[in-house]
Amino acid sequence: MAKFGLTGFAGLVLWLGSGQGAGAAEVTRADQERLFAATLREPTNYELTFDYVRISSALGDNEAAIGALERLLNYNPQLTRAKFELGSLYFRLGSYETAVRYFKDALAAGDLDPAVRARIEAYLPDAEKRLSPSQWTGLLQTGIRYQSNVSALPDTGTLQVFGANLPVGPNQQKKSDWNGFEIAQISHDYDFQNQRGDTFETRFTGYGTQQFQLTQFDLGIVEASLGPRLALAPELLPGVTIKPYIVGNLSWIGGSQYLNSGGGGVSLRAPVTDAWTLEPGVEWRSISVHNPGFLIGTALGSGNLVTGTLATSYKFNDWITFEGRGIFQxxxxxxxxxxxxxxxxxxxxxxxxxxxxxxxxxxxxxxxYARVLWSNFDAPDPFINALLKRSDTDWRTGVLLDMPITGSFGVAAMFQYARTDSNIINYRTDDVSVMIGPNARF
Incomplete structure (x- = not known):
């Protein structure tokens, strides 16, 4: 099931970049050229121009869309819809001062459509916030979640101990449960306003669960990082930034301390094209693990962890973005x-x-989304099998759905299937999880 999900996901990505996806883009660009010619013949045909704007925006050609809308305003300076569309386009381009001006001009119109007013009232506070040198943003969510394997135990009914497969007791079997959960993601960016674009970034994440029955698996995690993001060489490498940072986290399981860590890292963000960005990074952490006692044969131990990553994002158009990351630990x-x-x-x-x-x-x-990780351990665990080094493959695939209802409030849901294949039966697990709940953004 996990492999099928990963294959299907990869197929979708390949289709978007294949001849079929490119063919669809070519047809749309032909439509864009045809509509552009038509708008020049009929410059006061508003609907024709808005069709051209819609197609140009979908292709990511925001500059063409802006030019068409500004031509419309030359013919009719009171055209509210054009002002709203211009505000939206300038917002996507990061020209927040111009976006605010067009949004406010549109709001001042007496004949504003209720749907357009709702959209402006959702985006205008965001645009105004981006003009401040000190910017706070956050996501808060709560809800309920179901897991088929809360205890992360194998469903074989046996565990390997000192090389022998032994039946497990009722307290060491795979169990399902529901929980309530809370998520908080808070960010603060301070712009030094030094004409280079240098900022100082602070990030905080918190996550907690309360199991309905298996309270020994209640989970709590807090993590924070901070560091400056500096333009590397604005004149030679526009848009390229480097970020050194420090990071730390605390976690609890069943009310007992589990894993604490602290360290630092550095990442580099480099726009290759307007649509494609690369972000390599490396991070070191010192980890302290306290096994609460009911976690059997945990893979994690106190020591040092070094992580290298290579993240990338590619924006196919204004609606579809691919995000990927290679991980080495x-x-x-x-x-x-x-x-x-x-x-x-x-x-x-x-x-x-x-x-x-x-x-x-x-x-x-x-x-x-999908993820696969391969893990190879340095030595056999003498308490499990003194002759066999552990080797795991972890798969997971799922889908997230985010449904904003107002500018600040919405509902989000997730479905995920996770599976671990291992050469040691203790670590062969699978889990189905579903979550849903309201969220708030600021």
Whole structure:
């Protein structure tokens, strides 16, 4: 099931970049050229121009769309819809001061459509916030989640101990449960306003769960990072930035401390084209693990963890973005059987689409994703099998759905299937999880 999901996801990505996807783009560009010629013949045909703007925006040709809308305003300076569309386009381009001006001009019109007013009232506060040197943003979510394997135990009914397969007791079997959860993601960016674009970034993430029955698996995690993002060489390498940072986290399981870490890293962000960005990075953490006692044979041990990543994003058009990341990790734990090398990748396709009602101001998003990680451990665990080094393959695939209802509030849902294949039965697990709940953005 996990492999099928990963294959299907990869097929979708390949289709978007294949001849079929390119062929669809060529037809649309031909339509764009045809409509452009038509708008020149009929410059006061508003609907014709708006069709041209829609196709140009979908192709990511925002400059062409802006030019067409500004020509419309030359013929009719009171055209409210053109002002709204211009505000939206300038917002996407990061020209927030111009976006604010067009949004406010549109709001001042007496004949503003309720659906357009809702969209402006959703985006105008965001645009105004981007003009401040100190910017706070956040996502808060709560809800309920179901997991088929909360305990992350194998469903074989046996565990390997000292090389022998032994039946497990009722407290060490795969169990399902529901939980309530809370997520907080808060960011602060401070712009030094030094004409280079240098900023100072602070990030905080918190996650907590409360199991309905298996309370020994209640989970809590907090993590924070901070560091400057500096333009590397604005004149020679426009848009290229480097970010050194420090990072740390605390976590609890069942009310007991589990994993704490602290360290630092550095990442480089480089726009290759207007649509394609690369971001390599490396990070070191010192990890301290406290096994609460009911986690059998945990892979994690106190020591050092070094992670290298290569992230990329590619924007096919204004509606579809591919995001991927290669991951390479090396753990040097105090116990050799908890030291490992890990490699793999994760990928997601962010697909935006119009909501079912014009009165809903923001686009909805569906995001299928997949991840695979291969792990090879340095030495056998003498308590499990003194002759066999552990080797795992971890698969997971799923889909996220984000449904904004107003400018600040919405509902999000997720479905995920996760599976771990291992040469040791203790670590062969699978899990189905579903979550849904309201969220708020600021």
């Amino acid at each position: 090396g753990a040097n734990a105090f116990n050799a059987w908890q030291s490992f090398f890990q490699g793999g990748f994760e990928a997601a396709l962010r697909i935006e689409f119009d909501p079912p009602s014009n009165l809903l101001p923001r686009r909805w998003t569906v995001m299928p």
